Amino acid sequence: MGRPSRLGAVMASFRCAALYFVADPFWIVGALVAPTAFALVTYQILVIAGKPDGALVIVGALVMSMWAQALYGSGWATYQDRTLATLEPILGSPVGYVWVVSGRVLWNVVSGVLGAVIVYAILAFTQGVGLSSTQFEALVAIFPILVVSLAATGLLISAGFVFTRYATFYQNMGEVALYVVTGTMFSVALLPVWLLPFSLIFPPTWAVDALRYAVVAGYVGLSWGFVGDIFGAAVLTAVYLSAASWLFTKVEVHVVSRGDITAA
Amino acid sequence: MVAKTTLAPAPVKTRSLTREYRTTSRGLLAPSRMIPALDDVTFEIRPGEIFGLLGPNGAGKTSLVKILATLLLPTSGEVELFGLDVRHQARAIRSRVGLVLGGERGLYGRLTAVENLRFFGALQGIVGRESKRRIDEVLDVVGLSEAADRRVEEYSRGMKQRLHIARGVLHSPELLLLDEPTVGLDPNSAREMRELVRRLNQGGVTTLITTHYMFEAEELCARIAILNHGRVIALDTVAGLRELVGGGVTIEVECSSLTPAQQAHLRTASGTAKIITENIGQRTRLSFPAASSVSTSLLRESLGTSSDVQVIERRTTMEDVYLQLVAE
Numbered sequence: 001m002g003r004p005s006r007l008g009a010v011m012a013s014f015r016c017a018a019l020y021f022v023a024d025p026f027w028i029v030g031a032l033v034a035p036t037a038f039a040l041v042t043y044q045i046l047v048i049a050g051k052p053d054g055a056l057v058i059v060g061a062l063v064m065s066m067w068a069q070a071l072y073g074s075g076w077a078t079y080q081d082r083t084l085a086t087l088e089p090i091l092g093s094p095v096g097y098v099w100v101v102s103g104r105v106l107w108n109v110v111s112g113v114l115g116a117v118i119v120y121a122i123l124a125f126t127q128g129v130g131l132s133s134t135q136f137e138a139l140v141a142i143f144p145i146l147v148v149s150l151a152a153t154g155l156l157i158s159a160g161f162v163f164t165r166y167a168t169f170y171q172n173m174g175e176v177a178l179y180v181v182t183g184t185m186f187s188v189a190l191l192p193v194w195l196l197p198f199s200l201i202f203p204p205t206w207a208v209d210a211l212r213y214a215v216v217a218g219y220v221g222l223s224w225g226f227v228g229d230i231f232g233a234a235v236l237t238a239v240y241l242s243a244a245s246w247l248f249t250k251v252e253v254h255v256v257s258r259g260d261i262t263a264a
Numbered sequence: 265m266v267a268k269t270t271l272a273p274a275p276v277k278t279r280s281l282t283r284e285y286r287t288t289s290r291g292l293l294a295p296s297r298m299i300p301a302l303d304d305v306t307f308e309i310r311p312g313e314i315f316g317l318l319g320p321n322g323a324g325k326t327s328l329v330k331i332l333a334t335l336l337l338p339t340s341g342e343v344e345l346f347g348l349d350v351r352h353q354a355r356a357i358r359s360r361v362g363l364v365l366g367g368e369r370g371l372y373g374r375l376t377a378v379e380n381l382r383f384f385g386a387l388q389g390i391v392g393r394e395s396k397r398r399i400d401e402v403l404d405v406v407g408l409s410e411a412a413d414r415r416v417e418e419y420s421r422g423m424k425q426r427l428h429i430a431r432g433v434l435h436s437p438e439l440l441l442l443d444e445p446t447v448g449l450d451p452n453s454a455r456e457m458r459e460l461v462r463r464l465n466q467g468g469v470t471t472l473i474t475t476h477y478m479f480e481a482e483e484l485c486a487r488i489a490i491l492n493h494g495r496v497i498a499l500d501t502v503a504g505l506r507e508l509v510g511g512g513v514t515i516e517v518e519c520s521s522l523t524p525a526q527q528a529h530l531r532t533a534s535g536t537a538k539i540i541t542e543n544i545g546q547r548t549r550l551s552f553p554a555a556s557s558v559s560t561s562l563l564r565e566s567l568g569t570s571s572d573v574q575v576i577e578r579r580t581t582m583e584d585v586y587l588q589l590v591a592e
Contacts, residue, residue: 012386
């Protein structure tokens with residue numbers, strides 16, 4: 001038999017999550033409704049204000065949809081593992097659970113692109129709005145940073161789902177607040193000053209701001225600009241990944257100590 | 265010159281194992297407390313044997329299996345698998361152990377058997393061509409090759425249970441832990457499952473099986489431990505356990521009713537053993553271990569010669585043993 005590898009676990013988990021999505025795509029619909037609705041309403045508001053900006057809205061839909069998937073998909077997957085009792089065979093394997101969750105989180109974040117595609121398609125068909133090739137290239141270039149920063153945050157959050165059966169409750173409470181403080185709907189530069197420190201502790205805040213700098217013409221975001229955003233996103237993502245890795249080790253020990261792996 | 269011999273460590277060895285659970289606190293009036301699930305459990309499983317674990321619900325069987333699978337930490341005591349400590353060498357143990365939990369859960373229903381096995385196999389380091397080869401092999405062993413590409417949610421309970429076993433043996437473990445693998449299966453599927461366990465064991469896999477079915481334990485296991493209230497109350501071969509109760513002989517009395525005098529005779533004859541009562545239609549069957557002091561013929565005489573009362577001597581079964589040792 002081969003040796004269990006972390007990369008192998010990430011890839012297997014990514015593939016498994018993708019297969020599950022294809023086999024049962026309905027659960028993702030709920031997570032796409034809010035981003036799509038918010039984006040289309042935002043576009044109408046911008047039209048009324050006389051400043052229609054397709055790029056801004058498409059980026060918003062992309063980020064919110066990816067965030068929704070990172071939040072719901074990752075936590076839900078662990079919750080589902082508890083319910084299906086698949087958490088036991090996974091924790092009973094020689095690779096750490098963090099690697100399994102990493103694969104899922106990556107898939108969920110990437111699958112969030114669907115939200116942006118839907119909004120893009122609607123705007124393109126109804127308003128004739130889209131992205132220029134330069135904007136599209138910039139989006140593709142920043143995309144990996146956005147994915148990793150969201151995945152790192154999703155990973156840290158999903159540790160909570162292994163730690164406690166009540167994580168869904170806490171997630172529901174914090175979901176909208178997270179959307180706001182990380183700037184999914186509008187730039188965090190518009191937030192009250194006292195809220196900014198909370199906002200800046202999340203890696204996606206920095207990555208999203210960088211994305212807007214790169215894609216949205218005339219964008220005014222955080223004062224340190226694109227390069228500062230990229231640097232901040234990279235540092236915070238590294239911190240989150242390290243913290244998630246450490247936390248997963250702890251929660252694994254916690255659940256085998258308490259013996260409450262399977263949902264009642 | 266003395267030849268050096270190195271003995272392979274036992275697949276399972278526990279010493280004074282205890283496990284306690286903390287109950288959920290319900291406010292100040294009902295603070296949490298510790299409930300023992302396993303209490304001073306000491307036993308060893310020998311290489312290549314099928315070891316049975318019997319006990320009523322809540323006896324601690326599943327807790328013990330989970331500790332051996334490194335999914336639950338012991339509260340105190342020592343637990344070693346292949347000489348490796350479950351607390352500190354869990355990852356190394358997990359590659360050598362296959363866990364099969366009974367029931368319909370534990371699989372991704374929306375995925376096919378192959379997709380399930382590919383995922384769980386990858387977590388054990390089985391990838392690429394090796395993955396395909398092993399998946400084909402184990403699906404063939406458990407008789408699911410034909411249904412390999414069907415979604416697991418379409419499987420019958422028996423098929424799911426066989427898929428559980430396929431997953432458990434996918435990485436060729438040296439020790440297989442089976443927690444009630446035949447629970448809820450129809451007799452035919454249960455028989456197939458036992459045959460499968462026997463075949464895997466013949467292939468060299470040491471096996472621990474927990475079950476509520478006495479005949480299953482009797483049929484499969486080289487040695488059996490009986491757990492009650494978290495303690496091992498008996499551990500021996502099937503023959504040894506039978507001997508433990510009435511020297512392997514059980515007296516069975518079948519009648520419509522018993523007079524007070526007859527009941528007194530029975531109580532004397534059974535000594536300190538429990539009299540197990542079973543109602544069969546209008547008649548009652550009472551059984552207890554044969555005591556050396558009372559012969560069957562003497563008991564027949566003392567109960568009277570009425571044709572209503574039948575007294576027979578028969579070989580003690582595992583069910584007799586279990587009921588004598590465990591029944592309240």
